[in-house]
Amino acid sequence: MLSVKNHSVAYGQSTIIEGLNLDVDKNEIVAVVGRNGMGKSTLMRSLVGMTASKGGEVSLDGTDLSKLKSFERVRAGIGFVPQGRMIFPTLTVKENIETGLAASGEKTIPEDLYELFPVLKEMQHRRGGNLSGGQQQQLAIARALATNPKVLLLDEPTEGIQPNIIQELGRTLKRIRDERNLSIVVSEQVLSFVMDTADRILVIEKGDIVHEESRQEADQEKIASYLAV
Numbered sequence: 290m291l292s293v294k295n296h297s298v299a300y301g302q303s304t305i306i307e308g309l310n311l312d313v314d315k316n317e318i319v320a321v322v323g324r325n326g327m328g329k330s331t332l333m334r335s336l337v338g339m340t341a342s343k344g345g346e347v348s349l350d351g352t353d354l355s356k357l358k359s360f361e362r363v364r365a366g367i368g369f370v371p372q373g374r375m376i377f378p379t380l381t382v383k384e385n386i387e388t389g390l391a392a393s394g395e396k397t398i399p400e401d402l403y404e405l406f407p408v409l410k411e412m413q414h415r416r417g418g419n420l421s422g423g424q425q426q427q428l429a430i431a432r433a434l435a436t437n438p439k440v441l442l443l444d445e446p447t448e449g450i451q452p453n454i455i456q457e458l459g460r461t462l463k464r465i466r467d468e469r470n471l472s473i474v475v476s477e478q479v480l481s482f483v484m485d486t487a488d489r490i491l492v493i494e495k496g497d498i499v500h501e502e503s504r505q506e507a508d509q510e511k512i513a514s515y516l517a518v
């Protein structure tokens with residue numbers, strides 16, 4: 290499915306990710322956990338091509354994406370929900386979702402997106418900036434799903450979201466995986482969310498995967514120790 294080999298990213302002279310390998314299966318939710326500054330956002334942004342890679346290979350279903358620009362990677366099947374959600378605050382909810390349709394070639398918003406997020410249908414004519422944090426997160430996910438991705442990347446989706454809404458987010462991601470048969474990679478620091486949601490947990494430190502466990506066998510204390518400052 291998604292295959293990342295020997296992936297490296299640098300900002301100028303400063304190498305943040307070096308030789309990282311990652312494989313994600315179909316229908317799998319993989320969480321990449323790590324403290325602030327360990328390279329989670331750099332990894333996610335570089336997979337979707339918003340930050341340039343220095344080397345390595347990113348492929349999806351056997352197609353090499355490494356040379357493609359960001360919009361081409363989205364067209365090839367990478368959906369992205371950025372940190373901070375980055376919805377368009379002055380556009381309506383409907384217009385925000387429609388910005389994703391260009392990549393899928395659809396003309397209208399598929400009804401199943403509104404089934405997944407009924408509140409977005411109710412609020413389709415409101416400006417995105419007037420939604421609550423949790424609703425904006427739903428909007429950012431709906432916009433990414435409108436591109437009809439094969440793999441959905443979410444960068445710290447629980448940031449700034451209330452605990453009860455975080456639980457709902459976990460249920461939604463599992464529903465998306467099951468109903469749409471796609472793979473999900475989520476970067477996170479909230480361990481309870483990861484333990485509820487992920488099938489596999491990877492720990493990132495200084496731009497490399499240093500620990501990996503399936504959720505069933507996960508040693509929560511050990512993972513927590515990586516997150517402790």
Ligand SMILES: Nc1ncnc2c1ncn2[C@@H]1O[C@H](COP(=O)(O)OP(=O)(O)OP(=O)(O)O)[C@@H](O)[C@H]1O
Pocket residue numbers: 300303305323324325326327328329330331332372
């Ligand atoms: N545009 C940039 N230019 C230079 N250095 C950067 C840039 N963006 C991030 N960095 C550095 O790269 C490292 C990894 O940052 P990154 O944002 O990927 O980490 P993170 O794990 O996502 O952290 P956070 O949880 O704070 O978002 C940090 O040392 C950061 O200072």
